[in-house]
Amino acid sequence: MKSAVETLNPTRVRLTVEVPFEELKDSLDAAYSKINQQVTVPGFRKGKIPARLIDQRFGRGAVLEEAVNDALPKLYQSAVEEGELNVLGQPEVDITELKDNELLAFTAEVDVRPEIEIPDYSGIEVEVEAAEVSDADVDEAVEQLRERFASTTAVERAAAEGDVVKVDLEARIDGEVLEDGVAQGVDYTIGSGELLDGIDEAVTGLEAGGSATFTSELKGGSGAGREAEVAVTVQTVSARELPELDDEFAQLASEFDTLEELREDSRKRLADQKKQEQATQAQEKVLDALLELIEVPVPEKLLADEIESRKHNLVNHQLGQLGLDLESYLKMQDKSEEEFDAELKEQAEKGIRTQFVLDELVSKEKLNVSQEELTEHLMRRAQSSGMSPDQFAQAVVEGGQVPVLVGEVARGKALATVVEAVTVKDTAGEVVDLSDEDAEEAEEGAEAEQAPAAEAADEAGKTES
Known part of the structure; x- marks a missing residue:
């Protein structure tokens, strides 16, 4: 087998391969054997049909096609190794010449990894944020932990920012209630921004049993990205109570005593x-x-x-x-x-x-x-x-x-x-x-x-x- 490599651009090459016919013997034998198992000829047992009879009955071309299909991957891989190529992806193969008992020639275009020259990078200098922790950072972290241990108590008053409300929701588009647009008993902290835009304004000032409607763009579900009219009914209003920041809280929220x-x-x-x-x-x-x-x-x-x-x-x-x-x-x-x-x-x-x-x-x-x-x-x-x-x-x-x-x-x-x-x-x-x-x-x-x-x-x- 002879092969040559032509560079088409920094990331693509064309392989030109010529294969003497004798190198296809194993693939030809395999082709005859495969066809032998697939066809039936009167007077011959399956697998025992002579090669000349297969050529006569089914055509030498069918045998050559099967043999070439079997040989190409191995021939291509040999050419890649011979050319010491670092290939990417599958090649585009084109058989340029097939002369029975003489020669098989084909080309294969394929992407290759580009040759990269790594320069001296020791002179690189970058700037990053300083890893400083301020008292304000610590205060915020402790406050977040405090929020996690907040308790809620039901109140009989209008809902205000920071309160937890249990609500029922119903979303309509063009007057039709969405199949996935109904939710009941949803807990929501007013001001958290974790539900729909506009809900804070709608529920603020409502007492248990109160209702309101507002328009909002849905963030998910079948109406995602569309404007919907949302009806909200408040079931309960609860006030959040934060624990005192003292040693008792430290013992409650952590393994520390103070x-x-x-x-x-x-x-x-x-x-x-x-x-x-x-x-x-x-x-x-x-x-x-x-x-x-x-x-x-x-x-x-x-x-x-x-x-x-x-x-x-x-x-x-x-x-x-x-x-x-x-x-x-x-x-x-x-x-x-x-x-x-x-x-x-x-x-x-x-x-x-x-x-x-x-x-x-x-x-x-x-x-x-x-x-x-x-x-x-x-x-x-x-x-x-x-x-x-x-x-x-x-x-x-x-x-x-x-x-x-x-x-x-x-x-x-x-x-x-x-x-x-x-x-x-x-x-x-x-x-x-x-x-x-x-x-x-x-x-x-x-x-x-x-x-x-x-x-x-x-x-x-x-x-x-």
């Missing part, structure tokens, strides 16, 4: 949280700065597949679970379809570029993934998916997705390597030391940027092995 101990624990938790947020912000900014330094051409087919994958995931999973369609979502976001498509393309392109760059860094830095690192990552992914680690691991193995997880961990380590090499300062001008942070945050940051690009590219990359 309010001061509770406040100090809150300060420590906030400091840890802000440190994590600072690390995440640093990774995002470092990644953006790194991508600006590198020219990364993106294969058109891979980009199109990635855009479609993201759109499908949004429409059929995320919005579907909320009872929304794309039109309603765009209306809520105040975006045109053109703006949405442009944003989706930008996000998809960045995801693919991120994966290509981090994969190149993995190769350049010779980064490996240990079993312990893979297990830790699997545990985090299982937790975020709502599955048990055993269930998630089984799904990953059965779906052949282990290489995907390995890639996610490796890319996270690659991004962590870059973050450690650059300068990160906070808004106060102080250098931020992220050395105590492990690769977990970087791993999740890299994964967020390139997912679901990872899924599309890894699916496409199955032809690499």
